[in-house]
Amino acid sequence: MEVREIARNVFACLQEDRGLGYSNSGLVDRGGGLVVDTFWDLPHTREMIAHYARVWTEPPRRVVNTHANGDHCWGNQLFPQAEIIGHRLCAAGFAKESPAMLQALRGAVSSDDPAASSLARKLADWDFSGIELRPPDRLIEDRLALDLDGVTVELLYVGPAHTAGDVIVHLPDQRVVFTGDVLFRRCTPVGWDGTYDRWIAALDTIVALGPEQIVPGHGPLCGVDGVKEMKAYLQYVRSESQRFFARGLSAMEAARRIDLGPYAEWTEPERLIFNVHRAYREARGEPFDAPIDALALFRDMYELGLGR
Numbered sequence: 001m002e003v004r005e006i007a008r009n010v011f012a013c014l015q016e017d018r019g020l021g022y023s024n025s026g027l028v029d030r031g032g033g034l035v036v037d038t039f040w041d042l043p044h045t046r047e048m049i050a051h052y053a054r055v056w057t058e059p060p061r062r063v064v065n066t067h068a069n070g071d072h073c074w075g076n077q078l079f080p081q082a083e084i085i086g087h088r089l090c091a092a093g094f095a096k097e098s099p100a101m102l103q104a105l106r107g108a109v110s111s112d113d114p115a116a117s118s119l120a121r122k123l124a125d126w127d128f129s130g131i132e133l134r135p136p137d138r139l140i141e142d143r144l145a146l147d148l149d150g151v152t153v154e155l156l157y158v159g160p161a162h163t164a165g166d167v168i169v170h171l172p173d174q175r176v177v178f179t180g181d182v183l184f185r186r187c188t189p190v191g192w193d194g195t196y197d198r199w200i201a202a203l204d205t206i207v208a209l210g211p212e213q214i215v216p217g218h219g220p221l222c223g224v225d226g227v228k229e230m231k232a233y234l235q236y237v238r239s240e241s242q243r244f245f246a247r248g249l250s251a252m253e254a255a256r257r258i259d260l261g262p263y264a265e266w267t268e269p270e271r272l273i274f275n276v277h278r279a280y281r282e283a284r285g286e287p288f289d290a291p292i293d294a295l296a297l298f299r300d301m302y303e304l305g306l307g308r
């Protein structure tokens, strides 16, 4: 993990993408301070705080959660002095994931079930013990503008894209955007409760803001080219999935046939199955927030990874 100053008083804490859960965070050290997203567990969030403490003036008074996935907010409790800001649907999403369940999945390394032991190995770097969920207590609707002693920070609701409660954080004068998981860079995106149309529109919104520095939810810093590249991936995977859906193929058969071309070099290409399932749910006319069987998706992902 490393901290980089990407504009005056603005920092990114970047974790190299080593698989599931390696997310990024941000810090605006101004006007009492604001952190964008915490990490998946307490040890990684403590390390983030140790890095930030070398550059911050004081512990920040605000934490923004871009969405409710644990890898962006399960370290919230380590900022006891801060208010937690997020979208109403982000706060509601906290009930959908459980640290205790993930800790149990993590313990299944020697399971007879190869998909379960594979998932346990992906979780091995994380320790979900001691986490007490602390959802946002200051809720936003469409947008919120904060003035941090002359630095404007805009929170813009762009969901339901990657999840129902997606918020991006825009610093117009610094030309910086923290995207949360609306943007994955050089790693294959995974979507939960949202739609392709809204996800693509969210990426268009980021481009329209004209940022110079973009901090993705996962992967390295980039400019708008990285956003356009992910939009092209979503459009391509959706159209290929629709083609195979129309021919009556199962989602798994479709995923096996989709030629990822340049996207095959992104990490965890087998996450494709999540995106095919989303296209299939939409083709069947299901609502964006219909419950998703995450364990079944990870099982499909495991099988697809074997085949590829």
Ligand SMILES: [Zn+2]
Residues within 6 Å of the ligand: 023, 069, 071, 072, 181, 217, 218
């Ligand atoms: Zn994430």
